[in-house]
Each structure stands twice: as C-alpha cells, then as structure tokens.
Amino acid sequence: xxxxxxxxxxxxxxxxxxxxxxxxxxxxxxxxxxxxxxxxxxxxxxxxxxxxxxxxxxxxxxxxxxxxxxxxxxxxxxxxxxxxxxxxxxxxxxxxxxxxxxxxxxxxxxxxxxxxxxxxxxxxxxxxxxxxxxxxxxxxxxxxxxxxxxxxxxxxxxxxxxxxxxxxxxxxxxxxxxxxxxxxxxxxxxxxxxxxxxxxx
Amino acid sequence: xxxxxxxxxxxxxxxxxxxxxxxxxxxxxxxxxxxxxxxxxxxxxxxxxxxxxxxxxxxxxxxxxxxxxxxxxxxxxxxxxxxxxxxxxxxxxxxxxxxxxxxxxxxxxxxxxxxxxxxxxxxxxxxxxxxxxxxxxxxxxxxxxxxxxxxxxxxxxxxxxxxxxxxxxxxxxxxxxxxxxxxxxxxxxxxxxxxxxxxxx
Numbered sequence: 539x540x541x542x543x544x545x546x547x548x549x550x551x552x553x554x555x556x557x558x559x560x561x562x563x564x565x566x567x568x569x570x571x572x573x574x575x576x577x578x579x580x581x582x583x584x585x586x587x588x589x590x591x592x593x594x595x596x597x598x599x600x601x602x603x604x605x606x607x608x609x610x611x612x613x614x615x616x617x618x619x620x621x622x623x624x625x626x627x628x629x630x631x632x633x634x635x636x637x638x639x640x641x642x643x644x645x646x647x648x649x650x651x652x653x654x655x656x657x658x659x660x661x662x663x664x665x666x667x668x669x670x671x672x673x674x675x676x677x678x679x680x681x682x683x684x685x686x687x688x689x690x691x692x693x694x695x696x697x698x699x700x701x702x703x704x705x706x707x708x709x710x711x712x713x714x715x716x717x718x719x720x721x722x723x724x725x726x727x728x729x730x731x732x733x734x735x736x737x738x739x
Numbered sequence: 740x741x742x743x744x745x746x747x748x749x750x751x752x753x754x755x756x757x758x759x760x761x762x763x764x765x766x767x768x769x770x771x772x773x774x775x776x777x778x779x780x781x782x783x784x785x786x787x788x789x790x791x792x793x794x795x796x797x798x799x800x801x802x803x804x805x806x807x808x809x810x811x812x813x814x815x816x817x818x819x820x821x822x823x824x825x826x827x828x829x830x831x832x833x834x835x836x837x838x839x840x841x842x843x844x845x846x847x848x849x850x851x852x853x854x855x856x857x858x859x860x861x862x863x864x865x866x867x868x869x870x871x872x873x874x875x876x877x878x879x880x881x882x883x884x885x886x887x888x889x890x891x892x893x894x895x896x897x898x899x900x901x902x903x904x905x906x907x908x909x910x911x912x913x914x915x916x917x918x919x920x921x922x923x924x925x926x927x928x929x930x931x932x933x934x935x936x937x938x939x940x
Contacts, residue, residue: 587878587881587882588836588840588875588878596825600825602828602829602832603832603836604831604832604835604836604839605835606831606835607828607829607831607832607834607835608828610828610831611824611825611827611828611831614824614827623812623815624797624801624812626812626815627803627808627809627811627812628803628808630805630807630808630811630812631803631804631805631808633808633835634805634806634807634808634834634835634838635789635804635805637835637838637839638805638838638839638842638843639789641839642839642843674789677788677789680788681788
C-alpha cells in the first residue's frame with residue numbers, strides 16, 4: 539500500500555490526497571510537521587534529501603518527492619492525464635507554471651499570513667509576492683476565460699495542481715472576486731466526483 | 740519545422756537547444772530579448788501569456804512554454820526519457836526540483852550578477868538566494884556521490900535540465916569546487932554525443 543508523508547495544511551500534500559481519493563487508491567498517511575522541522579530530521583532526509591513534503595513511498599526504498607511528479611506518476615494511464623502528446627505537454631506546462639510562477643507566491647503568502655501568522659514580519663517580502671501572485675492569477679483568468687478546464691476540455695492533474703493553492707488564495711491575502719473565470723472554474727473542480735476538501739483527513 | 744523563441748544567455752532556453760541538437764532535430768531560432776522586455780509585447784503574450792522564454796512553436800497556433808515541459812515533450816519515446824514508470828517519475832521529480840529549488844536561486848543570482856551586473860543593488864536578496872542555491876547544490880552532490888547520472892544510470896533530460904544552470908553557477912557567485920561529485924558529473928554531461936555549449940548559436 540502507498541504511504542504518503544503528509545502535512546495537512548499543505549496544498550502540495552492536498553494535491554496528492556485529492557488525486558489518490560479520486561483514483562480510489564487506498565493509502566496510509568504519515569503526518570510530518572513542517573513547523574517543528576520534522577522534514578529536516580536525518581530519518582526524513584533519507585526519504586527526501588530536499589527535506590520537503592509530500593513524499594510518496596511506493597515500495598521498499600522507493601520514495602518519490604515533488605507533488606507534481608507524484609501527480610504525474612499516479613495519473614499516467616488514467617483519465618486524469620491525457621494520452622495525446624500535445625495535450626500531455628500542455629498539462630506539463632501548467633504543472634511547471636504552478637511550481638514556478640504560482641506556488642512560490644500564492645502558497646508562500648498563505649504560509650506567512652495564515653499558518654505562521656507573521657504578516658507584519660514579512661510585510662516587505664509579501665509586497666513582491668502579492669504582485670507576482672496576482673500576475674499568475676491574471677494568466678489563469680485569461681486562459682480560463684473561454685475554457686472550462688486548463689487542458690483538453692476536461693478535468694486533469696493540471697486542474698488539481700492549480701486548484702490546491704488557488705482555492706485558498708484568500709488565506710494569502712489575494713482577492714479572487716476580481717477573477718470571475720477562476721471562481722467559476724473553482725466551482726467546476728469542486729463538483730468533480732470524489733472531491734475532498736483540504737481539511738479532509 | 741519547430742520554431743524556438745529563444746534568448747541566448749538563458750539556461751532555460753539552452754536546455755531546449757541542447758536537446759534539439761542531441762536529437763538532431765532541425766529548428767528555426769527567433770531571438771527574443773528579455774532585457775528589452777520583448778517577452779512582454781502583445782505579440783509575444785499571444786504565444787505565452789506568462790511572458791517568458793523559451794517557447795516552442797510546434798505547429799500552427801501550438802505554442803509550448805516552460806523549458807522542462809518542452810524537454811518532456813521532445814524526449815518522450817527517445818533515449819533521453821526512460822519508459823519505465825518509476826524511472827520516468829524520478830526524472831519528473833528532478834525536473835520539478837530544478838524549477839522550484841535550483842533555478843530560482845542559482846539562475847536568478849547569475850542573472851543579477853552577470854547579466855544585469857547589479858550585484859550591489861541586489862546584495863540583500865542575493866544572500867538568501869546564495870543560501871538556498873547552496874542547499875540545492877548539496878542535495879545534488881549527495882545524490883551524485885555514488886551515481887554517474889541523476890536517474891536510471893544514464894544521461895536523461897533530468898541531467899540536461901540540471902546542467903543548464905549548474906555549469907554556469909560560478910557566474911552567480913557559487914563556488915563549485917566544494918562539490919567534487921557535481922564537477923565530475925558536469926564533465927560526463929559535457930562529453931555526451933552532440934553536446935553544444937550555452938554560447939553555441
């Protein structure tokens with residue numbers, strides 16, 4: 539059985555929980571507290587030398603890190619990843635967009651404001667994060683203005699990946715009411731079969 | 740024929756040029772100057788709404804952004820991407836590591852110091868980038884200490900992706916002499932068939 543090293547508030551971990559649930563794959567969950575640096579112990583660094591969750595243990599000594607790599611691994615050959623090479627490439631494009639342009643700004647703002655509760659301490663850095671986070675949201679809004687989902691006209695891991703931190707962007711100080719296409723897409727994602735919330739253990 | 744929207748000093752663009760050359764795929768190159776914001780013109784934003792190079796035009800109206808998504812697209816079904824699902828997942832893991840933990844620190848330091856030549860202006864931000872960049876290099880050094888290549892004991896797009904900014908890390912103020920396993924790996928990458936340098940147009 540898969541074992542997921544997880545941290546409940548993490549959107550990156552949530553992506554994996556959500557897909558596992560939608561694929562109806564049973565898994566064991568091991569909570570690793572990022573805040574007390576449990577991801578930096580010698581024991582954990584054997585699993586992921588980069589010291590981050592989520593990590594999926596897929597067999598003896600086989601540990602897979604990076605949330606979007608895990609989504610890719612689990613979704614290949616399923617309805618959640620298109621087979622067509624151009625469609626698959628577009629899914630990959632959005633996964634890299636998410637990790638480079640979206641997550642470092644939107645997830646980090648949420649982490650500082652709502653998880654660490656240190657908005658004042660990070661005030662200056664937050665300004666830059668807000669600017670870049672809104673730029674990422676603009677790119678998404680534009681793309682979704684005439685599409686229901688990010689790629690191939692259907693729900694894929696591109697949607698799962700981008701949903702994880704977008705639907706809690708308000709916890710990072712982002713005002714989503716400016717983005718009607720994103721709001722409508724969030725609702726479509728939420729109504730997919732076997733959807734679970736980020737707080738669902 | 741593929742058309743690559745490119746910026747010569749960019750390691751992200753170099754990844755794509757290197758793989759195209761190793762695959763012996765002819766392509767047309769269109770230079771887009773990042774420094775004069777040619778990536779932010781209305782014409783370019785149609786190609787990539789996120790305003791970044793590289794972009795690979797693979798057919799009429801088909802534009803693919805994100806360097807590692809392009810590597811994935813070009814390498815599927817070739818010797819540069821393993822077919823085995825666990826090996827492929829590990830390649831993906833390193834591609835996401837590169838874009839999340841490596842590129843934002845090492846490439847950005849190089850951009851500020853050697854391309855913009857504004858080391859003094861970015862002095863404070865560079866401190867944090869150096870710390871995180873060295874952490875990424877430590878992860879690579881540890882992994883390579885008993886391996887010749889990142890995944891599957893052979894040269895893959897994981898090596899191409901990580902090589903692009905590692906081999907010019909000194910231009911971002913990083914001292915690679917501390918990392919013997921990385922230095923030996925850089926030499927192995929350099930001697931692969933049809934290798935080209937970053938300055939090769």
